Amino acid sequence: MKMIDCKWNKLTICQPQFHTQKMQVVLQDVDSAMQTPLKILKDDPTSTVVVVSVDDEPIVIKRSNTKGVLHGLRRLVCTSRAKKNWHYAKRLALANIKTFEPIAYVEDRFGPFKKRSYFICSLIKGIDALHFFSQINYQSQWEVVAQKIVELIQQLGDEHLSHRDLNLSNIILVKEQPYLIDLDSMRQYRWRLHANRATQHAVKRFMENWQDYPEISAQVAQIFTSHFQARGLLC
Known part of the structure; x- marks a missing residue:
């Protein structure tokens, strides 16, 4: 109601x-x-x-x-x-x-x-993922949080959804759990084929965005790459 x-x-x-x-x-x-x-x-x-x-x-x-x-x-x-x-x-x-x-x-x-x-x-009271992965004092948590973000992206695809503007600044972390924000561009797909293509495009764009984050070390990109590859989301 x-x-x-x-x-x-x-x-x-x-x-x-x-x-x-x-x-x-x-x-x-x-x-x-x-x-x-x-x-x-x-x-x-x-x-x-x-x-x-x-x-x-x-x-x-x-x-x-x-x-x-x-x-x-x-x-x-x-x-x-x-x-x-x-x-x-x-x-x-x-x-x-x-x-x-x-x-x-x-x-x-x-x-x-x-x-x-x-x-x-x-208001989601947490830290945005961009800040989280740019701070060395969170380094011990990078692996776990990156895995959860990759799982989130895969879950979106399983639901035939695509955020279509997925970047670290649109993810808020609360106790290591990722929350999505800024849903203006989100889209629901009817067919699995279209959803899979959208997920692959989202992953590709997500990884290409690292060049826009000079404050984040290459180690973070490597962590995400390994998790995406393990799930077959990145070649």
Whole structure:
């Protein structure tokens, strides 16, 4: 069950357990709530992501920004990024794949046409994998965590899912367990063949990204390579 408020200029979806009086205030004017963040996680032409406090708990608000006129026109008829995050967070939960808990999403609309959207979710209190693998003091844990990330990628493929933007900064570690974030580009495949191809592409791109991480030693890349090869995900 979910709380739904559908108007000609706005669609609001919220999980009932989070639909408190204070949350309703946030949902009425999300931009205002974002003006006093506890922390800014990201702010660029694509999206703005902040941490705010609601009911004395930190939560994440992600606003999808418009990069230009063509991008804005395309977004009018496409599924909003907020709705994608909501849908795939629930899909991952069904598959026992760890991610954030979806709280609510809001779409600013003009009738059937979608404009700006907002996604609200729980804050994952952990360390991002990019920072984890760049710190030598975590070296004793690299092997175990790398294996769990490889298992996660394989599990996505088994579920016919692909993150499609998988990199170390989109993985948060909590007690050595990987959590996926940033589900904007995720896709579900109907056929196993397409899912397998997507997984192979994801692994290839994941490994090619090491050149963008000069702060991470070659040892980490070797660890991931060995685990991918052991599972037949990398030639």
